[in-house]
Amino acid sequence: MGAAVNPPDLSELPDRRKGRWQLILILLMVIGPMVLATLMYKLQFWVPDSRSYHGEMIGDGQTRADIGVQADEQRWQLLVTAPTACATDCRQLVYLARQLQIGLGRDASRASHALASAQPLSADYDARLKAEYPQLQRYVLDLSTFTRNAAAPGEAQLWIVDPHGNLVLRYDATVKGKDLLNDLRHLLKLSNIG
Template sequence: MSTATSPLDVPEGGKPRARGRLQLLLILLVAVGPMILATSMYKFKFWVPEGRSYHGAMIGNGQTRADIGIDAQGERWQLLVSAPAACAEDCQQLVYLARQIQVGLGRDASRASHALASAQPLAADYQALLGREYPQLQRYPLDLQRYGHKVSEPGPQLWIVDPHGNLVLRYDAKVKGKHVLDDLRHLLKLSNIG
């Protein structure tokens, strides 16, 4: 009795089976190779581009507003000014800049808000000015103890915060408004949230 043989069975010399294994290996290499390369690049920091497209200091460790002492909720992107000391001239300039950047977003202005978190009470004249000139400015208390543990830079800071409350970028008081506006526009373009 003779048995029928399939062309996939091992015929003479085992060449189809070897070719099939080679094809399987190539498919796996094409599918898994880029993941292995990307992981290696991240772990061992090779072939990482030196240039960057943002101007502030990136906060990539998952910190939120609550981590730096600001207990607040939001549903939009936020330009947040933090003032660990009295809100003096440089802090007031950042508050003004935050509002101007929001207005500068044009049709995307409704996707962002501006806020001030201060550790000390504001001067009465500045508080009155904020009530008149900045009616949409959100104000929060700043827990100086939590803030001091997470932020080592002195003076007021401007933060871009995503709608989930995650800190994305941080700028010092010397920042140029155009740089922040460019960064925020880029984030809004890439984001479907907020």
């Protein structure tokens, strides 16, 4: 007679189902957060309303050249733009940029401060800058490029520019120095460049 066939052991079936459920759970744990994050971004739900920075974020890949400033700075830069004469607000921002660089302490060498003006400075202010702000970099602001840029308003602004020349944050003359210093310190802490 033929060999007797043993019936399958039914105790193995639950282990196989258990293994499948474990595999499904592992895949859900790996893929689930990515799917949830994508849906949150696309559908804009559960997105926090608060922010940790005080300026206006420039997150569209614009560079210094897009606002009319040609420079080759390899450090973080506090750039003041003056599309009109450098009056009170502009001068306040130039002073603030210098103070912020000093306020960085041991990280001061990672940043620079600069002024880009569309019009020549008055003789007395120019002399004052040369005497009191020896490290201030100065550039010509191309007014036609500046006015074409939607992110560049018509009054003096202070921009934080990364070492690659990308615009990161923009501030007007009403900014508090402490807030701006906190933003800059946070950026330097997170950055591996510059």
